[in-house]
Amino acid sequence: MEPYQALDRSIAGKVAIVTGAASGMGRATAHLFAAQGAKVAVTDLRQEPCDAVVAEIEAAGVPGEAKAWALDVSDQDAIKQVVGEIADSFGGVDILVNNAGFAIPGDVAEESYEDSWGPTLEVMLAAHQRMIRAALPYLRNSDAARIVNIASTEGLGATPGNSPYVAAKHGVIGLTRGLAVDLGREGITVNCICPGPIRTGITDGISEEHKTIYAKRRVPMRRYGIPEEVANMTLSCVLPAASFMTGAVIPVDGGLTIKNA
Template sequence: MENTSGRGTSRRISTLSRSVEDRRAIVTGAASGMGRATAHLFADEGARVVVADLGEDRVAAVVGEINEVHGEKAALGVVCDVAERAQLVNLVERTVEWAGGIDILVNNAGISVPNDSFQEEDEFEAVWAHTMDVNVTSQARLVRYALPYLLAAGGGRIVNIASTEAIMSMAGLMSYSASKAGVTGLTKSLAVELGSRDVTVNCICPGPIRTAMTERFPDEKKEVYARRRVPVRRYGIPEEVAQMTLNLCLPASSYVNGVVIPVDGGLTIRHI
């Protein structure tokens, strides 16, 4: 057959897949914000998604949204408090029972509770401990519980969500900043440990994104902040973070390992 495309007759050179079709993914914190956007995006790209979060109604709502578009086998909801070890074990067991294995783990769940050096001691201790449990300890635990299945799948992908607060910081968020810096360190350690076993581990640091966590700031303050600090002069949307998460989970991203990627509109590279 004559080639009329004007592109010659050579076969394509690229060999690596950019598809997550039929991959099995866990997304924590998936009932809202970046987690919800990530769950939707993975389902849109053909993955089978486990939506894990607090609140049965919230989880069911996201699962319903996905299954309405992609069919009843596209998503599974699991109510999970990531600070509770037994619930993480249950999350992995439910996932494997439903999907037969795990290919992708997105550790997205997180909290931000104000605390500082001058806080009353008992309150400080409680906030510090709970923030660490949710934001960093849960990620280490869930990786450990999911790891046998990620190894068995071959080409496993782990993406840990941190924050630009791991790179730069504001006053009054001591435990949040410390925990997110912990996520970047955890990511690098796991990447070194697991890279030779065909499991990559990477980290995303979202900047100012329009989520429930930033709703407490009035829109006018968001606009002023973005104009002053963010080179693209706006807040991001959850899907922009989700798209980077997807990129790191592609089979074609097999040589990307241990990176910490800000998705922040250039916030962290701006001096003044």
């Protein structure tokens, strides 16, 4: 019998890029990674909210480090520039969390559908592969390179009037699986998390009454989740010990996707 091998469950000192980190699940992930001792690049569309998250992390007195970068993930040139700056500042890249996103409803019968389709696919699918490609030279130099794409339970099903978002999130799952196969031989893992109903900016517009009704009807745990619950699953995926898990699609949804009625 082979002796027991204790695998590394620490990301202390690892360099992590988190997109969409100014709020919601991205913010929670940045906080958690820094609390675990990582060096975290907090990126989002505008500088000021990123600076605010960095200030929160610094005020918490955690062992890790955080720095802020404004990044429009729909801008391919900006992606290349910012990823390079992050790698130069922190000395490399070990972890990439593609989290940036938004929700624009789209009625396929309306002329405005294109206004939803283009930006949605650009930010929530094309940007994922562009971030990965920009980070790849640095990830290849890491001894525990990890990529996590944040999709949605909309990538496992669909709700009415939301097809651009649904298409993007299905695409994220496909991209995750394809790149897991392509990069597996290099020891780079690529996994995907599918959050269900989570209390974020996207769901802020839903009243508490309707949140409660929906959760009691659709979610076995009978509540909405919080960003920290998603962030902790993300952490599990990026541990050095998570070295033989790749191409996984993990719902964090309170059981929504398994409930038949």
